[in-house]
Amino acid sequence: MTFSPELEAKFARLLTSYPPGRQRSAMVPMLLYAQDEIGSITQELVEEVARRVGVTPMQVEEVLSYYSMLHRKPLGKYHVQICTNISCLLTGGEQLWQRACGKLGIGHKEATADGQISLEEVECIGACSWAPALQVNYDFHHKVTPEQLDQLLDSLRKTH
Amino acid sequence: MPNSVKFTINDRQLEAPAGTLVIEAAKRNGIEIPSFCYYEGLALQAACRMCLVEIEKAPKLMVACTTPVAEGMVVRTESEPVRQARKYMLEFLLSNHPLDCPVCDKGGECELQDMAFRYGVGESRFTEQKIHVDEKQWSPVVFYDMPRCILCFRCVRICNEGMGVNALGVINRGAVSEIAPNHGDHLECDECGMCIDICPVGALTSGTYRYKTRPWEMEHTGTICTHCSNGCKTTLGVRNDQIIRGNNRDRSGINGEFLCVKGRYGFDFQDHPDRLQSPLVRLDGKLEPVSWSKALEVVVQKFQEVKGRSGTVGVIGSNHTTNEENYYLQKFARQVLATNNIDHHRTGDVVTLVDAVSGSPAALATTRDLYEKKAILVIGADLALEQPFLSFQIRANYRHHQAHVYVVTAKPVREDNYAAAFLRAEPGAELSAVESLRDKLKGEPELVILYGDAMKGGAVRKLAAFGASLGIPVQYVPLVDYSNSRGAADMGLTPELLPGYKPLGLTGMTVAEMLAAEDLDLLWVVGANPLKNAKLQAKKAFVVVQEMFLTETAQIADVVLPAASAYEKNGTVTNVCGEVQRLQKAAQTMGAKPDLEIIGLIAKEMGVAREMGPWVPDKVFDEIRRTVRGYDIPVEAIMTGGAAQTMPVNGRIPIEVRVDSIRSAHDNLFTSGTLGRYSKMLNSVLEKRLNRE
Numbered sequence A: 001m002t003f004s005p006e007l008e009a010k011f012a013r014l015l016t017s018y019p020p021g022r023q024r025s026a027m028v029p030m031l032l033y034a035q036d037e038i039g040s041i042t043q044e045l046v047e048e049v050a051r052r053v054g055v056t057p058m059q060v061e062e063v064l065s066y067y068s069m070l071h072r073k074p075l076g077k078y079h080v081q082i083c084t085n086i087s088c089l090l091t092g093g094e095q096l097w098q099r100a101c102g103k104l105g106i107g108h109k110e111a112t113a114d115g116q117i118s119l120e121e122v123e124c125i126g127a128c129s130w131a132p133a134l135q136v137n138y139d140f141h142h143k144v145t146p147e148q149l150d151q152l153l154d155s156l157r158k159t160h
Numbered sequence B: 001m002p003n004s005v006k007f008t009i010n011d012r013q014l015e016a017p018a019g020t021l022v023i024e025a026a027k028r029n030g031i032e033i034p035s036f037c038y039y040e041g042l043a044l045q046a047a048c049r050m051c052l053v054e055i056e057k058a059p060k061l062m063v064a065c066t067t068p069v070a071e072g073m074v075v076r077t078e079s080e081p082v083r084q085a086r087k088y089m090l091e092f093l094l095s096n097h098p099l100d101c102p103v104c105d106k107g108g109e110c111e112l113q114d115m116a117f118r119y120g121v122g123e124s125r126f127t128e129q130k131i132h133v134d135e136k137q138w139s140p141v142v143f144y145d146m147p148r149c150i151l152c153f154r155c156v157r158i159c160n161e162g163m164g165v166n167a168l169g170v171i172n173r174g175a176v177s178e179i180a181p182n183h184g185d186h187l188e189c190d191e192c193g194m195c196i197d198i199c200p201v202g203a204l205t206s207g208t209y210r211y212k213t214r215p216w217e218m219e220h221t222g223t224i225c226t227h228c229s230n231g232c233k234t235t236l237g238v239r240n241d242q243i244i245r246g247n248n249r250d251r252s253g254i255n256g257e258f259l260c261v262k263g264r265y266g267f268d269f270q271d272h273p274d275r276l277q278s279p280l281v282r283l284d285g286k287l288e289p290v291s292w293s294k295a296l297e298v299v300v301q302k303f304q305e306v307k308g309r310s311g312t313v314g315v316i317g318s319n320h321t322t323n324e325e326n327y328y329l330q331k332f333a334r335q336v337l338a339t340n341n342i343d344h345h346r347t348g349d350v351v352t353l354v355d356a357v358s359g360s361p362a363a364l365a366t367t368r369d370l371y372e373k374k375a376i377l378v379i380g381a382d383l384a385l386e387q388p389f390l391s392f393q394i395r396a397n398y399r400h401h402q403a404h405v406y407v408v409t410a411k412p413v414r415e416d417n418y419a420a421a422f423l424r425a426e427p428g429a430e431l432s433a434v435e436s437l438r439d440k441l442k443g444e445p446e447l448v449i450l451y452g453d454a455m456k457g458g459a460v461r462k463l464a465a466f467g468a469s470l471g472i473p474v475q476y477v478p479l480v481d482y483s484n485s486r487g488a489a490d491m492g493l494t495p496e497l498l499p500g501y502k503p504l505g506l507t508g509m510t511v512a513e514m515l516a517a518e519d520l521d522l523l524w525v526v527g528a529n530p531l532k533n534a535k536l537q538a539k540k541a542f543v544v545v546q547e548m549f550l551t552e553t554a555q556i557a558d559v560v561l562p563a564a565s566a567y568e569k570n571g572t573v574t575n576v577c578g579e580v581q582r583l584q585k586a587a588q589t590m591g592a593k594p595d596l597e598i599i600g601l602i603a604k605e606m607g608v609a610r611e612m613g614p615w616v617p618d619k620v621f622d623e624i625r626r627t628v629r630g631y632d633i634p635v636e637a638i639m640t641g642g643a644a645q646t647m648p649v650n651g652r653i654p655i656e657v658r659v660d661s662i663r664s665a666h667d668n669l670f671t672s673g674t675l676g677r678y679s680k681m682l683n684s685v686l687e688k689r690l691n692r693e
């Protein structure tokens, strides 16, 4: 499998970041970075990572199915993660979640037909002080109102 | 005790070597600490929390399965907090576990059931709906029922560590975690069933045994697997003369709990519908069923007639029959039929080795040595496929003792994965590859060398010379194929050697020569199928065959006598390492008789019963112990279900080994000569594989 030179450089750094014989420790970051580049974790990627860190594909599968931020299916270009954990729940996170689902017509870990936006209901993202919070890819949005949510989703739709 | 520490468990003053785990220290002193995930010999897991104990000064309960004992440690295993904790753990384990013990395959021998009975509360506070996932079939052998799984990961570890197959994993998280096979919805693996038998609950079940019986309805007989030469002990569960299960959960015998797919599931040839149950005699060109007395009459008449006119006789023995049968057969051939034309399918060169190492003590390794010796060299054999138990021993040696393993084979093998060095060498080129390892091997404190059938005659001699030149203790395992291949050679089923490798000075015909001899008058085949890929040249030869099935050889016979299988008789067999073990009759097939009895009856009808002696296994074994070099072994060991190694014949064997007659069939995990052809389970695995290709 071939990756971009930047990703290859990251992999090379990762593989030397752990004590000798512990290369398998690089598995999770490798999967995360590769997912960003490819869009999802494909079977080919599973096998490639397994080979590079010296484990069986089954062992990658174990990790993959454990962590919810690793995705087998392609996500949208914009992955909208809405927190419904306690602080956000108390401040309207649940309503944001329902509203987003209704507006886009998709559910948990689903993507719009054009592949532009995907949704995920997540646990605490560490932004309780600014609840309700959500995350679009790696960007945070704090104290989100229903109107702001609408605007945000519209803007994500438009930027083709 | 060196480096030992003193501690107390339940107020008892105890002592154990430093590093001993609390759970082990307790067990050795007769104190039970309940556990699920802890399993002797496998990596520590600390997943189930069943083994919680109270340790003074520790702020909370500790897991006994990963905590080593320490000087002055005060452990309590039966205090109130510990009892409470066990109750909670069981309540948790049962929160999603179906309470279907009455219909579960494991009911009656389930560890969870026993624990709940002994330590549980009897009621649960959980009222939520239990998670349900449908049962899955992963292969003809392995079925998985997720709701019953308690996630102890024993199955995953035995497959990864014990088998070196890495076919199982655990996916998902929390209450929906489950065990998964290596290929999405199915397994591609050894189908050994180790995972099934190690499962403490009924989550993994086998295609062979599932839902056939309740465990307490079976009788259990410990006997020896009749497939390959490794000689694993297998405990057969029998109900109404039908073998329903093979396993070795009592971990007795040389193999502990190891069994490959053949030992665990390949017993089903025993009640195959094609088993012969009546003697057959050729009448008007067709094999017709007749009574035993009629068939014996025909055989004896022919034997006497050919003997009377000094006709040419050939006798072909088996790799699966017992030592007693082999000994008795060769005695009959030599004393009654006055011929040395007796042979069997030879699958490895034992004779040259025994000759080449004559004078050196303990030159032949035991299966235990493969687990204990510091270094192992494998030449020309794919052990994981062809010698499964030996392969298991070497892997365990590497895991537990960091043994150095060296590999010289033509193709990649499983041993490569943990070998100190592996080299590829075409058959015939092994010795130079071995030579290139000289410096490394010289640095080892001791070495065991295993070699396959590519090494024979001169090559074995050179190998022994190489071993001697290393200046370290070297032991050997000359690999052979079948359950009693070694015993066939030891008992003199060869035209040039008497039992105990006593040279004859003259030689009779080999199998190939018998089949090619146009003047052969009588061919007597006991438990072999020499005509599978060959033709009998002598058109007028009278052929007598003792067999379980109508094989290619039996089909052309004039008389076919239905023989009992190894699981239907008593006697002894000798494994690849020369370890003698005892077969115990577990079942029977109507109409069939053990080969020893058949030969005995022929002797009786011929009026030679007196000179042949009684055809009782124990009596013949007595004679073997008295007369066959190397077989004067301690009887107690084998009578109690153990093994005793035959003493190597320590003396020269001045004969020329017929290397051209040595050829391994290279049966793999799913084939086993004639027996394999009649095992539905082995064939279903093979078919599944073909369908996928």
Ligand code: SF4
Residues within 6 Å of the ligand: B142, B155, B158, B159, B163, B165, B166, B167, B168, B187, B189, B190, B191, B192, B193, B194, B195, B196
């Ligand atoms: S049957 Fe044997 S090889 Fe297959 S998954 Fe189970 S333990 Fe592993």
Ligand code: SF4
Residues within 6 Å of the ligand: B148, B149, B150, B151, B152, B153, B154, B155, B156, B179, B195, B198, B199, B200, B201, B203, B204
């Ligand atoms: S299937 Fe059996 S052995 Fe494997 S984790 Fe579940 S309970 Fe343990």
Ligand code: SF4
Residues within 6 Å of the ligand: B225, B226, B227, B228, B229, B230, B231, B232, B258, B259, B260, B261, B262, B263, B264, B387, B388, B389, B390
């Ligand atoms: S390794 Fe050989 S003796 Fe052992 S169970 Fe398998 S076939 Fe039988």
Ligand code: FES
Residues within 6 Å of the ligand: A083, A084, A085, A086, A087, A088, A089, A123, A124, A125, A126, A127, A128, A131, A133
């Ligand atoms: S609960 Fe939503 S960010 Fe912490």
Ligand code: FES
Residues within 6 Å of the ligand: B034, B035, B036, B037, B038, B045, B046, B047, B048, B049, B050, B051, B052, B063, B064, B065, B066
């Ligand atoms: S036996 Fe100790 S945690 Fe499972």
